[in-house]
Amino acid sequence: MNKDILKLAIPNILTNLTVPLLGMVDMHLMGYQDSSVFMGAVALGGVIFNFVYWGFAFLRMSLSGMAAQAFGRNNQQEMAMMLFRGLLLAFSAGLLLLLLQKGVVGISLKILEGSDEVKQLASDYFYVRIWAAPLAISLMVINGWFLGMQNAIYPMIISITINVVNIASSFFFVKVLNMKVEGVALGSVVANVVGFMLSIILFLKKYTYILKEFDWYELIDKKGMFGFLNVSGDIFLRTLCIIIVFTFFTSKSAGNGDLILAANSALLQFLFLFSYFLDGFAYAAEALVGKFTGGRSITEVKRAVRYLFGWGFAFAFIFLMLYALGGQYLLLLFTNQQEVISTASDYLPWLMLLPLTGFSSFIWDGIYIGATASRLMRNTMLLATVMFFLLFTLLKGSIGNHALWLSMNAFMLSRGLFQTLFYKHLSVFRQ
Template sequence: MLGQATVPLVGIADTVVIGRTGDAAALAGVALGTTIINFVFWTFGFLRMGMTGMTAQAKGAGDEAEVRAMLVRGLLLGTLIGVLLFALQIAIIPAAFAVLAGGEALDAAARGYVSARFFGAPAGLAVYALVGWFLGLGRTRAALVLQVAMNCINIVADIAFVWHFGMGAAGVGYGTAIAEWSALVIGSGIALSVLGPGALSAIRAQGRALIDREALRRLFAVNADIMIRTIALLATFAWFANAGARLGTVPLAANHVLMQFVSVSAFVLDGFAFTAESRIGIAIGKRSRPDFLRAFRLTGEFTAIAGLCFALGIWLAGPSLIAVITDNAQVRAAAGALLVWTALVPLIGAPAWLFDGIFIGATRGRALRNAALAATALYIGTDLLMRPWGATGVWIALLASYVWRALALGAYLPGLTRSIAESPRRA
């Protein structure tokens, strides 16, 4: 949970640094740019999610060679995809702004932020793989150290570029890119220490086994479904951001402020989901149904309690936190009017986040894909129906999206449970 709590601090630091300038257009530009970057980068979120489940299953099966191989494959794949994205940004950026609603000032700020973030793409995607590998091994402390280091560097760079050099939204993007490259170096060092003495020699000795055809086929098969699932969910948040942009600069900026609360609660509650990923993956590697059921029960209980606590915390502390994030009076007022709906997200969204963890740990990519596609289609339909309600309807539709996702994944849960063979637990 501590490790996950630091993840959204990158976005929060970006928002606070630019929000304290009082420039609503710049804040909205970062909001729009973040939507684009999240969509592009998290399209390859399987580098984190697929790595966790497959690494945990290799650990549960006692296959140390495969654990090492998963690290190398993840780092290589993340870096290569990142380099490709950097090269293709000349086409990606114009296409993204052609789809999302904005305005001249808004688009200018967002373009500066997005262009800067692409410099960090190779490192950012490789870090996804590193974090997934750490979580698969249950090395949450290593993930915590990595996230804290990245956030500290990001905050210092943001302050320098925006407040000292006056670089605006672009400065925020460059600060985050620098933090991502720093995290890759730090994370690689931590990974080698986790593997222990002789890790590099052991990796070299594996040679061609690192790129074993069957292992790569399974990696891409699982990750292709997770990739489609991720794109579907990113489409939900892109639609949400575009719905805010359609209402104007101030509503978009207000939604971005409120989404920082959603981001913190989602990432912290994902700490339980990530625990489920690791424990579920290990249970399946052992072929132990009792371990599977125990992991599901314990993470479910803690997730429900934490979701309620976050809902109460956002409702009670929200007005003060909004005032800290932005100086703009209009944005503060708009965000305050929608706070009650934001407070409901961690409570209503908790089951969906937990189910994600369970199915990612089980590497059930097809179930994740189908559930996400169904939930996204239902969300868009709900949003269209709620448009007469304005900004309130936008948030009600978002809440409904979590319900659709939980119901869709829940339909697959009995089959997953039955598929785990009963067998004696192995040490």
């Protein structure tokens, strides 16, 4: 089992590690400008794209679990139609976002807190990066489908390529052409074009047999589409809760001034680094639990869960030690502004706790997605979100910015606890 887990987890870890690396590079490029407003602008613009991209991440998550179950049943037509339905929805959503881009950024910046200068720079960032939306959302679908096919290598190749191109492009646009926030946004557009072209090449290399299973009538079949959307809808609401929490976190940070926004944005990169690492094991859980659920092997599901949690706890402890011993030095990766570093250091202890409070929620997410237990997953997330806002409301007046970080830890911990309580209600145990 360890071999199966690592075969899927390691490529996904390598894939995911390039994502926070990209965020770190963007923070570095803006953190070494002459003002903290550039860091805040990228953070605020990134929040809007969390709405845009995380909002459609449900397509990847629902697709990977359902495709893995189809793989476990060896149903090639079902495998094919999962991919094509996902791509239809992805392209439609991307084109709709392009048409509504002015409304999206206008409403977002009215809701979010922040200085006028930061908001203007954030909108400049958005209007460039939004042109990658149809391709970026489609890539989520393609990578989720590859993972459902038990193929973690192709998503790794695609994501590493995207992020290497993104980093190189951003450095070129900012350092050579002297662009600011528009430079890091344009780097994302170039990278997604390259990544989408590469994904088509890889698909045709190994999965051309899937094309013969395409059927227009099956594509728009109400039963198949509604079945897909039913699972996707629950996962969308679950993802929306995460978006709301992180958006609120960044917005309240901005409301406390540009300095707190810059400090909290730098510290969030630590959380993203850990989360993308643990997501490697969550993706392994999606693929394995999905396959075993499709094959109706309850014993193997239970065995996979035990091993996955062993790996999750081990890496949570490693990250706890990394942040405790090297957190001060890691901050230098993001900025050379001493006031930002000093402010971030005051809240660094909260980051040290997050690996322990958060690791179980990532592992459980993968298990629930693989079992397509979307409704239970949605309910646990709703409860955790209530916990976050309740704690923040009670504590914001007495401990200020510390209330945000304490509430974030409680949010992560309660997700894992509620999912543990609901575990025995997964459908795989009722087969």
